[in-house]
Amino acid sequence: MDIFVQQLVNSLSVASVTILIGIGITLIFGLAGIVNFAHGEFLMVGGMATWFMAGAGMNFFVALVFAGLLVGALGFAAERCLFRFTLNRPMNGFIMSIGLSVILQHAVIRVFNEFQKSITDPVGLVWTIGGVDIIAMRAIVVAITVVIVAITYFGISRSRYGMALRASVSDRDTAELMGIPVRRYVTGVFIYGSLLAGIGGALMISLFPITPFTGSVIIIRGFAVSLIGGLGNVGGAVVGGLVLGLVDGLSAGYGYPEWTDAYSLVVMILILVLRPQGLLGGTLGPKAS
């Protein structure tokens, strides 16, 4: 039983990173209408930046903030220089994001190298609660994710900006006529999603080592999470991330670890075919072209 609880806590911390990238994708794909295949690379860049700054002696939590800002700036640049021009041709934007992911991956290899990087546990505490050992950093990762999810959820569902954003998704022309600067919202969502990827990357490297190729693995889980939950649906992404994280964590502990990656892929293909709008509903994303 103790082992089960520990597996559960570990899975929760892994699920946190998955949820962060899933929320980023669900917002960018579902609300801004951009399929960004380089989102996983954004996360990887955030992790690498954290590794570099922590290696230079910076406090982890300060580095986390900087990593988030750096990747947010990267997202801003990508949206302004690239995706802005393909808003009417989502397919071209998708292909371009593949090119961007290849560039980022190899730029990181060029700047650092292709080997895996890790940092020492920034907190280094282990709490024992009722006979269960909990690594403090993992609990902190979960806590940070909970805060971010709460901010995002209420920002989208309750705030004025969230309402305007949802209005622009459901009817872009009318929203524009009502004076909503739709383009600026698209940029804003893109930056916010990228920022979450940067923070996710920083949290990820505090849990396990990452390589320049981590992004292309995690992107698939991010798409799986956002599609399970329904695009644009923050709550759905949380549920999706939890399900996927728990299945992964528990299958690594009990099932067939060599098939771990296959589960999320199979789940995703089935959902895409049977319920393209996601299990919990959401927008269908940009109109299929």
Add this chain to the structure above:
Amino acid sequence: MPMTDNSAGKIGAAPEGARARDRLALLTADNAAVPLPASVQAITAILLAALLIALPWLGLGYRFLSIAITTLYTAIGLYGLGLQFGQAGIMSVGHAALMGVGAYASAILSVQLDLGFWTSLPFAMALSAIVGGVIGLPTLRVGGQHYIIITFCFCALFVIVLTNGGTFTGSATGLDVGSVTPLPGINFDKLSNNYYLVLAALFLALAATHLIGISRYGRTLRAIRENEQLARSVGINVDLHKLGVLMVSGLFAGLAGVLQLYYLRHISPTLFGAFPSLYLALMVMLGGARYLYGPLIGAVIVNFLPEVLNLDPVDSRIAYGVCLLLVILLLPGGVGAGIKNIYCAIAGGSVTQGGGANGRA
């Protein structure tokens, strides 16, 4: 695909005093729908064929010829992708996995049943076509981007299955095969003969692509690409056509995969994973999926660029990425479109105008 062929009447018709901006627009337009004169098409085809046939005799060395073989079998796979994307508008980023189905089918037949190149080829191609059709089933339900994600998942899943397949698929180390069964008087162990084998297959792929492009079938596919609902409403069986083109694309991929297998003599799962698939998508976009020679141009650029510029693999991949971004932003029709437009600008008014059906550069 909203890349409409809206400039059908403009090609080669630049007035004398056209402003620079108009000229630029002419050069970057996507004119796939405007046919070149038959004589130009024939001359291009003959020159290209002559060049490709003469290549081993130019004394360019073993390494050059090896890269040429890689380029050609990649191009065969790309012609399948070019058909499904360029004609029917269905993109895939899991195409290397389809090549892998062909390659692994042939390798497993060779290991388990001792079948050679020629006997296993039809089975491998048929299996690739069937798998292509099965993966294509979701296209009947979901649109563009969702389908791309499905193909990417399939590709990742394929690699996991191969890696966990035990001795049957050779796990992570892969499988080995012997050489191509010699035909009377032709031994394919010699590199130049292997080159001609792949070249012959490429000519088949080119001819098939051209014939599909000018046929009624090709026109129907383009109608579906431009407006699926309209095509459906005039009585076209959209589902059947979509599955059909994906199966044809699978046939090409299977052929390419078997050629790749017997050129390398050894295959492993990483050859058919996510990265090779992404590079295939990149090449077809780079070259221009709607142009007859587009996929070939894309394969040549991607395979020869690092060699010509003497780049190491990391730099060359950054270069591909940058090229892809530039092509999408500035030249959505691909390099094929650019070459055709430059030709039209030089040839000026001698190019016939009209809305003919076959878009060939």
